[in-house]
Amino acid sequence: MAKWIKTWTEDGWRAEVLEWIDMACEAYSLSRTGEPENASNSIRAKHLRVPTDAGKLHFKAVAPGQFFEPPLTAAAATLSPERLVMPLAIDPLRGWMLSPDYGSTLDELATTPILWERALGALGSLQREVVDSEEVLFDAGLQILDPAWIPEEFNNALTLHASLPSDHPLGIPARDADHAFSALKDIEEACEQLIAGPIPLSLEHGSFDRRRVFAPTEEDSVPRILNLGDAHWAHPFASLARPIERMRIDFRCGPEDPRIMAAIGTYLAAWADYGTPDQLYSLVAPALRISPLHTHETWLQLLANADEAALLRWAPMVLEPLSSLAHATA
Template sequence: MAQWIKNWTDGEWRTEVLAWVDMACEAYSLKRIGALQEATSSLRAKYLRVPTDSGILFFKAVAPGQLFEPPVTAAAANLVPDRLVMPLAIDPERGWMLSPDYGATLDGLATTPELWVRALGALGALQREVVDSEEALFDAGLQIQDPAWLPEEFNNALTLHASLPADHPLGIPARDADHAFGALKDIELACAELIAGPIPLSLEHGSFDRRRVFAPTDDKSAPRILNLGDAHWAHPFASLARPLERMRIDFRATADDPRILAAIGAYLSAWDDYGSPDELYELVAPALRISPLHTHETWLQLLADADEPQLRRWAPKVLEPLASLATATT
């Protein structure tokens, strides 16, 4: 078990959380009216429900590799308060965040094309609104994954994994690294297309799906987006990788299904001052091509402080994105 997960099960840790939560509640004239309640827990984060006299709050503790999430969430929510969940309190050093509850997320509702249209439209609008906020989000801890750097980072990643001992969980045989290196030219071409295109870098969500969107209370309210633990400052269209995968499953359809194209169109419409959806659609494929590099970086950072058992368990999450890049060229 990773050390931070052990900490989350420790009685002393929970006592510290309780004191911090009570202090935060007091600052907002709220009163906790019950014990902290278990919610979900994973390698990435620990969630607890906090019952108060004004409703449920959610406490989140993130893994050491994602300590940037609370300050980045607070900074981004300050920029676009109607599109994200503004935490009531954060502790950047401990990776803690206390947030209000906005009800059900979209994955709790019946899957419809309209839900995906609304979800992706909200994502595109959020990204479009923060394109001029790189400095603020970088200062908060958001890492940059510029397409101009990605070919070199891909090369460096393969060199890193190939240089590890054969029995290391993150090591790969030299022949496999050489095979994967065959994808470099394709990655360079994809990055060149993105660089030449009109879309600026923005907040790339990294793991966007309907679980990351609160259901709006009415037809006019913008859906609020949450969970920025996998985010980067990067080409925003890479955020479509996860939604496309999920929509193909939801609709049991191929990527050219009209329902999927309608959702992508809603997303691209948020960028209409840079071009029509038809024009911008040409950038979707190269953005999807490089998105595994974002995923690789997220998992590599997440496992930086993991012990060997956890490394062995989760190593495929680090290596699979690189393998997918190689497979796509064969």
């Protein structure tokens, strides 16, 4: 168990959380009406549902490696208030966030192609809206992963893991590092295509799927996007990697299924001032090619403060993206 997860189970920690929640509620003239209920928990975060006299609120405590998420969420929601959830209160030093409830997320509903189209359209529109806000989001804690730097990041990652002792959970044998390094040329070519393309860097979500979107309550309402803990300032099209994977599962189909292509088309339409969906589609493949490096950086940062037991359990999440890059070239 990671040490921060152990902290989340302690009575003293919960008492501090309740005091903080009550102070936040008082600032909005709200009153807590009962004990918070445990919601989903993981190595990334602890979630609580908080009953109040104005409905439920959501409390989230993030792992130390993602303490940037509350201030980033507040900053991004200020830039795009209709597409994100503005927290009612944050504590950046403790990684806490209290947010309003907007109903069900898409994973609680029967998935349909139309819902995926609306979700990806909302993501593209959000990213398009914040392209000029790099400095604001960087100051809030967002890490930059420019495609111009990705080949060097890949090389540095392999060097790091190969230099660790063979019995270290994050260590890899030199021969495996050499095999993975064979993907460098392919990665360089993908990055060159992205750099040459018209799309600027933006908020790359990192883990966008049905759980990350509140279901729109009306036909013309905008879906609100959640969970920026895996985000980077990077090529935005890399955000399509997880949705395409999830849609293949949802629809039991290949990546070029018309339902998936329609959702991608809706996403690309949000970038209409940079080109038509047909013109921009050629950038999807290179963006997907480098997306595992984004995942690797997220998990490496998440496990930076993990104990040995957590490293043993979660090390594959760090190493698998590097392996997938090598296998994609083979």
